[in-house]
Amino acid sequence: MSTDYQQAREALGARLRELRSTCPAGRLTGQQLARLLGWPGSKVSKLENGRQTASPEDLRAWAEATGQPDVYPELAARLAGFESHIRSWRRSLANGFKPMNEGLTAEIERSSEIWVWEEAVVPGLMQTPEYARHVIQRYAELLGVTKGVEDAVRTRARRQEWLYRPGRKARVLVWEAALRSLICPPSVLDAQLDRLTGMLGMDTVDLGIVPFAAPVKIVPANGFWVLGDRLVVAEDWHAELWLDDADNIALYKKVWKTLRESAVHGSDAHHVINSARRALGTR
Incomplete structure (x- = not known):
C-alpha cells in the first residue's frame, strides 16, 4: 500500500475520531459508538487509526450515529479521493465482473x-473467448465471485x-x-x-x-x-x-x-x- 494512500486513510480516521468526540449530544467512547452501530469494538479503533478502509456504508452510519448526518458527503468525498487509486478486488467485484470491466x-x-x-x-x-473464460474463472474462484463470468468474457471480446x-x-x-x-x-x-x-x-x-x-x-x-x-x-x-x-x-x-x-x-x-x-x- 502506498504511503500517500495510507496517509489519506489515517487522515480520514482522524476526522472520524473528531466526529465521535464532538457529538451534539455529548462525546461517545469508541465502545459506545460500536454498540450503537452493532460493530465489534475493534472496528471503530481500526477505522480511526487508519488500519482499515471504511466503506461508504460505514461512513454514512458513522455520521448518523454521531448525530451529524450532514457531514456524510464530505466523508464520502475523502474516501473517493484516495480509494479511486486502489480498487479492492473484493469490493469492486461485489456486483460481479461486469461493472469493473465496463470501467x-x-x-x-x-x-x-x-x-x-x-x-x-x-x-x-x-485473448480468445475460451482462454479469457478460464482466466476469469480462476479469479472468480479465488475471490469468491459467483456471477458475471460470461458477461466479463463478452465484454473482453467486444x-x-x-x-x-x-x-x-x-x-x-x-x-x-x-x-x-x-x-x-x-x-x-x-x-x-x-x-x-x-x-x-x-x-x-x-x-x-x-x-x-x-x-x-x-x-x-x-x-x-x-x-x-x-x-x-x-x-x-x-x-x-x-x-x-x-x-x-x-x-x-x-x-x-x-x-x-x-x-x-x-x-x-x-x-x-x-x-x-x-x-x-x-x-
Whole structure:
C-alpha cells in the first residue's frame, strides 16, 4: 500500500475520531459508538487509526450515529479521493465482473495508444473467448465471485474491437512465461498462441516477447497497462491500482521501455511462440 494512500486513510480516521468526540449530544467512547452501530469494538479503533478502509456504508452510519448526518458527503468525498487509486478486488467485484470491466473498457476507448506488459498471462486485448473464460474463472474462484463470468468474457471480446480501428496502437510486451502457463487446457492455450501468431503482422499491434533466455535489466514482474499519457492500471492480488499522476506514469513507461530492450519481435517472436506451441504437444 502506498504511503500517500495510507496517509489519506489515517487522515480520514482522524476526522472520524473528531466526529465521535464532538457529538451534539455529548462525546461517545469508541465502545459506545460500536454498540450503537452493532460493530465489534475493534472496528471503530481500526477505522480511526487508519488500519482499515471504511466503506461508504460505514461512513454514512458513522455520521448518523454521531448525530451529524450532514457531514456524510464530505466523508464520502475523502474516501473517493484516495480509494479511486486502489480498487479492492473484493469490493469492486461485489456486483460481479461486469461493472469493473465496463470501467476499464471506457478508459481504453478514450486511448489511441496503449503500452502493455504482462508477465504471466496473455493480455486481455489478445485473448480468445475460451482462454479469457478460464482466466476469469480462476479469479472468480479465488475471490469468491459467483456471477458475471460470461458477461466479463463478452465484454473482453467486444473490447478487442479497439484493435481494428484506424489510428490505434497497442504496444504489447509479454514474458515467455505467459505463453507456457497452463491456466487453461493445452488445446485452449494452443488456440490462444495461434491467435498471437496472427497478430504479429497487424498494423495496430506491436507485439514483443521477452524470452526466458534473454538478459533483463529489471525483474519481469507485475503486469500493467499505460493508457496514453493519463493513466496506469496495474494489478495485484488484492486490488487493481489506477495511477494518474505524472511521476507514476513516467515511471511505468520507463519500466516498459527497459523491458522492451530484452524483447524480440517479428520472426524471432514467431519462433518463441511456435516453440511454446510445440511444447504443448497438441499438434
